Amino acid sequence: MNPTLHSILAFVQTWWVELLCAVLIVLVVPLIAGYLALVERKVMADMPARLGPMRVGPPGLLQPIADALKLLIKEDSIPDNADRFIFWLAPVLSVTAALTSMGAVAFGPWFQAARDINIGLLFVVGVSSLGPIGIVLGGWASNNHYSIIGALRSTAQLISYETTAGFALVSGLLLAGTLNVRAIVEAQRTDHAWYIFLAPVGFSTYLIASIAETNRAPFDLPAAASELVAGYMTEYSGFRWSLYFLAEYANMIVVASVGTTLFLGGWLRPFPNVHWLGWLDAAPTLLLAAVGAYCVFRAGKQPARLQSLVMWAVAFSSFVVSAIFVFASPFSHLPLAKMHDGLYGAFWFLLKVSAYIYIFMWLRFALPRFRFEQLMRLGWHILIPLALVNVVGVAIALALHSEFSWNRWLATFFTTLATLGAAMMLLRWNDKYSAAAALLADSSIAEDLHAG
Amino acid sequence: MPAAYIPLLLFSLLVLTFPVVTLVVFKCIRPGSRGGPAKFQPYECGILPETSARGRYSARFYIIGMLFVVFEVETIFLFPWAILFRTWLAQHLAAFALSYMFVFLGILLVGYVWLYKKGALDLA
Numbered sequence: 001m002n003p004t005l006h007s008i009l010a011f012v013q014t015w016w017v018e019l020l021c022a023v024l025i026v027l028v029v030p031l032i033a034g035y036l037a038l039v040e041r042k043v044m045a046d047m048p049a050r051l052g053p054m055r056v057g058p059p060g061l062l063q064p065i066a067d068a069l070k071l072l073i074k075e076d077s078i079p080d081n082a083d084r085f086i087f088w089l090a091p092v093l094s095v096t097a098a099l100t101s102m103g104a105v106a107f108g109p110w111f112q113a114a115r116d117i118n119i120g121l122l123f124v125v126g127v128s129s130l131g132p133i134g135i136v137l138g139g140w141a142s143n144n145h146y147s148i149i150g151a152l153r154s155t156a157q158l159i160s161y162e163t164t165a166g167f168a169l170v171s172g173l174l175l176a177g178t179l180n181v182r183a184i185v186e187a188q189r190t191d192h193a194w195y196i197f198l199a200p201v202g203f204s205t206y207l208i209a210s211i212a213e214t215n216r217a218p219f220d221l222p223a224a225a226s227e228l229v230a231g232y233m234t235e236y237s238g239f240r241w242s243l244y245f246l247a248e249y250a251n252m253i254v255v256a257s258v259g260t261t262l263f264l265g266g267w268l269r270p271f272p273n274v275h276w277l278g279w280l281d282a283a284p285t286l287l288l289a290a291v292g293a294y295c296v297f298r299a300g301k302q303p304a305r306l307q308s309l310v311m312w313a314v315a316f317s318s319f320v321v322s323a324i325f326v327f328a329s330p331f332s333h334l335p336l337a338k339m340h341d342g343l344y345g346a347f348w349f350l351l352k353v354s355a356y357i358y359i360f361m362w363l364r365f366a367l368p369r370f371r372f373e374q375l376m377r378l379g380w381h382i383l384i385p386l387a388l389v390n391v392v393g394v395a396i397a398l399a400l401h402s403e404f405s406w407n408r409w410l411a412t413f414f415t416t417l418a419t420l421g422a423a424m425m426l427l428r429w430n431d432k433y434s435a436a437a438a439l440l441a442d443s444s445i446a447e448d449l450h451a452g
Numbered sequence: 453m454p455a456a457y458i459p460l461l462l463f464s465l466l467v468l469t470f471p472v473v474t475l476v477v478f479k480c481i482r483p484g485s486r487g488g489p490a491k492f493q494p495y496e497c498g499i500l501p502e503t504s505a506r507g508r509y510s511a512r513f514y515i516i517g518m519l520f521v522v523f524e525v526e527t528i529f530l531f532p533w534a535i536l537f538r539t540w541l542a543q544h545l546a547a548f549a550l551s552y553m554f555v556f557l558g559i560l561l562v563g564y565v566w567l568y569k570k571g572a573l574d575l576a
Contacts, residue, residue: 011458015458015459018459018463019459019462022459022462022463022466023466025463025467026463026466026467026470030470072474072478072481072482073478073481073482073483074482075482075483075484075485075486076479076482076485077485077487077491077492078485078492079492079493079494079495080489080492080493081494081504082494088475091471092468092471092472092475095467095470095471096464096467096468096471099467099470100463100464100467103460103463103464103467104460113459113460113463114456114457114459114460114463115456115459116456117456117457117460122531123460140506142494142505143494143504143505143506144494144495144496144501144505145494145496145501145505146495146496147494147505148505148506148509149509152509152513155513155517156513156516156517159516159517159520159524160516160520162520162524163520163523163524163526163527166524166527166530167527167530170527170530170531170534171534173531173534173535174534174537174538175538177534177535177536177537177538177539178535179531179535229495229497234494234495235494235495238482239474239475239478239482240475243471243475373574376516376573376574377573377574380519380573381568381573384523384564385564388557388560388561391530391534391557392554392557395537395549395550395553396550398537398538398541399541399546399549399550402541402542402546403541403544403546433568
């Protein structure tokens with residue numbers, strides 16, 4: 001046999017799961033991003049008790065597909081004085097950075113495009129921070145004032161909050177002691193605690209920073225519609241626009257996955273070591289069966305025949321997945337039982353990621369937008385020092401536990417209390433300082449008037 | 453183990469081909485863009501742009517950029533310390549592990565307070 005072919009075959013034999021995951025991520029994530037947008041529109045509509053998209057497909061279920069088709073065949077205009085090559089390159093860069101960083105994320109103990117790389121989390125953080133380059137290039141290439149202001153804002157915001165996110169991750173890594181994504185989750189199993197409980201301030205700062213890093217409301221200043229038209233994507237239309245859109249949603253999934261892996265126990269079920277809570281393992285089956293039953297119940301009440309057909313289809317697929325979970329349970333003797341860890345892990349992981357993303361959407365519709373200098377002040381004056389103090393607090397709690405054999409929860413309680421005290425102090429300083437700065441600004445305005 | 457990175461490399465190439473191929477393939481399908489010169493002006497809410505957008509902008513962004521480099525390098529130095537922290541605790545090196553980083557953070561803190569007082573962290 002040809003030796004090259006042979007080595008390729010050997011390679012595929014060793015890494016086929018990873019390669020399959022890679023192909024799946026590239027194929028499925030754009031679809032998931034489209035459906036996330038649908039969910040977001042539904043949530044947006046639900047908050048004031050409306051219905052959201054209802055026309056395309058039964059309860060709006062085919063809306064993302066229609067949108068995708070429209071965007072793919074839509075006219076794609078480039079302004080005359082734009083830099084054509086960079087205009088073309090920028091969204092590609094953005095989406096590549098967002099999707100590549102997904103490679104090191106483990107969606108359950110089995111599903112990861114890069115298994116066993118020992119810098120997993122660092123890879124995710126590093127590659128996803130290439131995204132701003134795509135944004136700033138896009139804004140610059142458009143040669144539009146709104147675009148360039150949006151790009152500058154976006155870069156300033158992303159790099160400011162990346163620092164906060166980095167410090168927040170350090171507080172979790174102190175507890176985990178490894179960067180390998182699988183090892184982090186396993187460390188939470190052996191520690192008998194999700195790290196959100198051992199580093200609550202770290203998780204909160206990461207949550208805020210991750211919202212700012214994905215340019216989501218209330219920190220959506222780079223694309224603030226009422227100020228900057230659409231910010232850095234003002235000139236983009238058609239499929240290029242949807243690439244930016246895809247990058248935003250892929251980034252949301254990435255930050256949610258990182259938060260889930262490090263702070264929310266990854267693919268572990270709640271209380272993974274408590275045996276009498278073992279019935280929680282039945283939750284995936286029961287939940288999906290309940291969804292299926294609800295769809296069957298609602299199918300007869302749909303006004304159109306097509307609508308009830310789709311409801312039946314959704315019910316059927318929920319029942320099928322539910323049955324897969326039953327066959328994959330440890331009690332069955334089918335070959336599927338070997339997949340037990342992977343399937344159940346993926347369920348809990350995706351459930352936690354969905355909850356995290358739901359918080360993003362909830363905040364978007366509940367809070368008004370920040371002003372840019374308020375956003376920078378929150379980042380540099382409060383969150384960065386708070387995240388730093390929290391790193392120190394978590395380190396001291398660990399040292400108290402191991403050196404002076406304090407109870408772990410007691411040590412965490414006291415250090416968290418101290419960290420929150422520091423946060424209060426920072427807020428008071430900031431108020432005093434900004435009052436003084438406002439006075440100063442007033443006097444300088446007066447001077448300007450005098451001079452002008 | 454370098455072999456583990458090969459699937460990752462293949463994955464990133466695959467990811468790169470996705471937008472490129474889709475852009476190129478659908479370029480053949482979608483209609484070309486037509487229209488007069490007004491259509492290809494930058495969209496600035498109906499007002500014709502007087503100047504190129506690539507002019508001067510606030511130097512504050514430059515300061516933010518420099519501060520970012522300082523703090524991000526700081527984060528990078530914290531990562532290995534955080535990874536090794538529990539190993540050191542297990543070897544009863546707690547005093548070393550804590551003081552090691554507190555000196556580093558202390559130096560950073562002095563700089564941070566100075567920046568705060570100078571108003572370098574204010575954008576307004």
